[in-house]
Amino acid sequence: MSISTGSSAGNQYGGSMKRTGQDRSIDVGPTAEEYMLPSAQPVQLVDPQGEHVHNDRYPLPDGDELLAAYRKLVIGRRINEQANALVRQGRMAVYPSSHGQEACQVAAAVVLEKDDWLFPTYRDTVAVITRGVDPLEVLTLLRGDWHSGYDPHEHKTATQATPLATQLLHAVGVAHAAKLRGENTVVLALCGDGATSEGDFHEALNFAAVFHVPVVFLVQNNEYAISVPLKHQSVAPSLAHKAIGYGMPGERVDGNDLAAMLSVLGKAVDRARDGGGPALVEAHTYRMQAHTNADDPSRYRSQSDVEKWVPRDPITRMRTYLGNLNLLNADVERDIADAAEQTATTLRDGLNSDPDINPADLFEYVYTEKTSQLREQAALLADELSREGA
Amino acid sequence: MTETAVRSDAAETAAPPAGPQPLTFAKALNTALADAMEADPSVIMFGEDVGPLGGVFRITDGLTARFGEERCFDTPLAESGIMGMAVGMAMNGMRPVVEMQFDAFAYPAFEQVVSHVAKMPNRTRGRVKLPLVIRIPYAGGIGGVEHHCDSSESYYAHTPGLTVLAPATVRDAYLMLRAAIRFPDPVVFLEPKKLYWSKETLDLAELRKEADDDAATGSAVGLAVVARSGTDATLIAYGPSVPTALAAAEAAASEGRSLEVIDVRSIVPFDDETVSASVRKTGRAVVIAEAPGFASVASEIVARVQERCFHSLAAPVRRVTGFDIPYPSPKLEHYFLPSVDRILDTVDELQWEDA
Numbered sequence: 001m002s003i004s005t006g007s008s009a010g011n012q013y014g015g016s017m018k019r020t021g022q023d024r025s026i027d028v029g030p031t032a033e034e035y036m037l038p039s040a041q042p043v044q045l046v047d048p049q050g051e052h053v054h055n056d057r058y059p060l061p062d063g064d065e066l067l068a069a070y071r072k073l074v075i076g077r078r079i080n081e082q083a084n085a086l087v088r089q090g091r092m093a094v095y096p097s098s099h100g101q102e103a104c105q106v107a108a109a110v111v112l113e114k115d116d117w118l119f120p121t122y123r124d125t126v127a128v129i130t131r132g133v134d135p136l137e138v139l140t141l142l143r144g145d146w147h148s149g150y151d152p153h154e155h156k157t158a159t160q161a162t163p164l165a166t167q168l169l170h171a172v173g174v175a176h177a178a179k180l181r182g183e184n185t186v187v188l189a190l191c192g193d194g195a196t197s198e199g200d201f202h203e204a205l206n207f208a209a210v211f212h213v214p215v216v217f218l219v220q221n222n223e224y225a226i227s228v229p230l231k232h233q234s235v236a237p238s239l240a241h242k243a244i245g246y247g248m249p250g251e252r253v254d255g256n257d258l259a260a261m262l263s264v265l266g267k268a269v270d271r272a273r274d275g276g277g278p279a280l281v282e283a284h285t286y287r288m289q290a291h292t293n294a295d296d297p298s299r300y301r302s303q304s305d306v307e308k309w310v311p312r313d314p315i316t317r318m319r320t321y322l323g324n325l326n327l328l329n330a331d332v333e334r335d336i337a338d339a340a341e342q343t344a345t346t347l348r349d350g351l352n353s354d355p356d357i358n359p360a361d362l363f364e365y366v367y368t369e370k371t372s373q374l375r376e377q378a379a380l381l382a383d384e385l386s387r388e389g390a
Numbered sequence: 391m392t393e394t395a396v397r398s399d400a401a402e403t404a405a406p407p408a409g410p411q412p413l414t415f416a417k418a419l420n421t422a423l424a425d426a427m428e429a430d431p432s433v434i435m436f437g438e439d440v441g442p443l444g445g446v447f448r449i450t451d452g453l454t455a456r457f458g459e460e461r462c463f464d465t466p467l468a469e470s471g472i473m474g475m476a477v478g479m480a481m482n483g484m485r486p487v488v489e490m491q492f493d494a495f496a497y498p499a500f501e502q503v504v505s506h507v508a509k510m511p512n513r514t515r516g517r518v519k520l521p522l523v524i525r526i527p528y529a530g531g532i533g534g535v536e537h538h539c540d541s542s543e544s545y546y547a548h549t550p551g552l553t554v555l556a557p558a559t560v561r562d563a564y565l566m567l568r569a570a571i572r573f574p575d576p577v578v579f580l581e582p583k584k585l586y587w588s589k590e591t592l593d594l595a596e597l598r599k600e601a602d603d604d605a606a607t608g609s610a611v612g613l614a615v616v617a618r619s620g621t622d623a624t625l626i627a628y629g630p631s632v633p634t635a636l637a638a639a640e641a642a643a644s645e646g647r648s649l650e651v652i653d654v655r656s657i658v659p660f661d662d663e664t665v666s667a668s669v670r671k672t673g674r675a676v677v678i679a680e681a682p683g684f685a686s687v688a689s690e691i692v693a694r695v696q697e698r699c700f701h702s703l704a705a706p707v708r709r710v711t712g713f714d715i716p717y718p719s720p721k722l723e724h725y726f727l728p729s730v731d732r733i734l735d736t737v738d739e740l741q742w743e744d745a
Contacts, residue, residue: 117482146513146515147509147513147514148513148514148515151514151517152481152514152517153517153518158481159510159513159514159518163501163505163506166474166501166502166505166506169470169471169475169477169478169502170474170475170477170478170481170506171478172471172474172475172478173475173476173477173479173480173481173482173486174478174479174481174482175478176478176479177478177479177481177483177484178482180434180460180484181483199470199498200470200471200501203466203468203470203471203474204471204474206466206468207465207466207468207475210466361515364515364516365511365512365514365515365516366511366512366550366551367511367551367553367659368516368519368574368575371612371660372659372661372663373659373660
């Protein structure tokens with residue numbers, strides 16, 4: 001394997017290997033183990049006290065970039081809070097909150113270019129809104145008006161996946177098609193720690209590696225799959241260690257450190273765009289709230305476990321760090337808070353008005369052209385409704 | 391895979407002579423794939439062993455050589471992976487055609503098929519279309535060992551959002567596969583394995599012209615045809631059971647009974663009109679399918695005929711299907727499969743004494 005140094009600056013893994021595991025006999029540079037295995041500890045660039053931690057491989061994003069992302073972080077937290085409130089008020093059926101995981105959510109959205117694709121899960125509402133999709137269209141799924149309320153093509157953002165890990169294969173397919181057409185698209189595919197146990201996780205990573213397509217897999221390891229802790233999902237040294245088994249680099253990162261998330265994910269995305277192939281990033285974070293409002297976490301974890309994560313909150317440390325840099329002052333903070341409140345108001349106003357639901361739509365999109373069977377059934381329902389209205 | 395399943399059509403890969411010529415079902419499918427790939431660069435073919443080998447049934451023979459390994463390629467051995475990747479490719483401008491190597495090996499892909507292939511257009515209010523084709527070598531009668539002969543159509547037909555086609559003739563093998571690849575929605579394309587080596591004499595140039603005409607009218611999907619006209623009773627069949635039904639009709643004719651045979655062709659959407667018209671005319675019907683009969687496509691057809699033709703019926707609508715057992719091993723399968731005798735016995739029971 002020849003190690004080209006002509007790869008992009010975005011290649012943190014030590015080489016621009018087109019394929020891995022071939023011709024290992026030539027001893028020129030890092031071994032597969034050296035560049036595919038994750039760091040010994042999750043990469044952290046700003047610690048919970050708000051202090052910069054130096055890292056040789058991952059540069060700290062500059063202040064302006066961090067400030068812009070911090071703004072999205074605060075708005076993301078407000079979206080989580082408002083959505084939870086709307087469920088309590090009966091305006092939404094359910095909301096799987098990403099409270100505590102907002103650094104992952106924001107980073108996943110901002111590292112992508114407009115023509116890249118994002119493949120989110122049900123817990124990634126904040127990432128989808130941060131990517132620019134209309135918040136009310138995003139919440140259509142959880143309000144229960146329709147399954148997906150936004151146009152995936154318009155924002156290059158797939159529907160929020162509810163089955164686990166199935167969307168990772170779709171991400172591989174989108175990337176594969178783009179690669180065949182010579183397009184410069186990168187696909188970022190999200191899943192949680194529980195989803196790494198699914199067969200489709202394995203198949204997606206293997207397909208991505210074998211076809212050498214530009215997909216970055218981001219696992220938000222929030223330690224719980226509903227009630228089941230990570231130790232019951234996997235006893236691998238880390239989830240990022242799984243990468244080497246597929247022949248792609250893996251990295252782990254402090255998922256509550258916005259700076260580290262931006263740096264690590266950004267580099268993986270750059271590397272994929274430069275033809276470096278797929279990568280697996282594991283973000284260590286914590287689901288601070290219940291799985292959804294229907295869950296009772298007291299049955300499987302103690303409040304003291306949750307409280308250990310409070311000091312590691314992604315907003316607190318970034319606020320301290322940016323404050324120390326004099327990038328945050330009262331005016332800027334007020335401006336950010338206003339923007340967050342405005343988003344919350346949009347959500348409240350939008351969800352407090354009853355949606356226009358058309359029962360005829362039930363039959364409209366199953367096929368491009370309705371079958372005769374669906375035409376009959378649509379007529380039956382229309383007849384029922386007309387008699388109700390009479 | 392099973393060596394017995396392998397036949398090569400290599401001898402037929404040379405430039406075909408003009409005019410009518412003998413064409414196998416397998417070669418018709420192969421030609422349809424090649425023609426579709428020629429006509430549309432977004433058509434790509436992938437699956438297990440479909441590359442240099444040309445598929446275990448040789449349906450993709452020569453495609454990699456002709457179109458390159460980017461357009462006809464082998465994947466890792468993982469059916470869910472194949473199906474899920476096809477979803478993504480279809481989302482992003484391609485028209486993937488995937489091969490599930492055998493009916494019973496397609497089940498790992500079932501979640502992708504049911505949760506995504508079938509639901510994506512509806513989930514997104516038609517904003518994400520999935521123009522893809524799932525080719526499945528299908529059903530029995532080839533002496534295949536366990537897991538090689540399932541009739542799995544009911545699983546797919548029961549899933550809203552899927553279009554399910556089953557050709558029974560060489561001509562339809564070509565025309566229906568071309569139509570499936572052009573179709574805007576996902577198609578489960580069931581290829582009766584026992585018909586792969588059946589032959590018809592056909593003029594490819596005319597078939598191609600007909601495919602172009604179909605493209606203009608969209609008429610190749612959703613229509614049943616009268617495969618044989620008759621007056622006394624209607625045999626309703628699809629895929630591998632059509633030749634059996636035709637043989638039964640031929641035998642009945644020699645006994646003085648005129649049976650009409652309907653080739654359903656399109657299981658979903660189902661052509662109620664053609665089927666009902668025939669049964670209203672004859673007043674008697676037998677539905678024939680290899681799949682176990684309980685909760686099956688055959689059951690659905692019986693129900694639909696009964697609902698639509700009740701006042702024309704002279705006898706209960708009957709079924710000749712596989713038994714409700716796992717597909718038998720090769721030496722036992724002939725007891726299981728609908729046979730000419732079993733069909734004729736059932737026809738005999740259609741209350742002729744009241745006629």
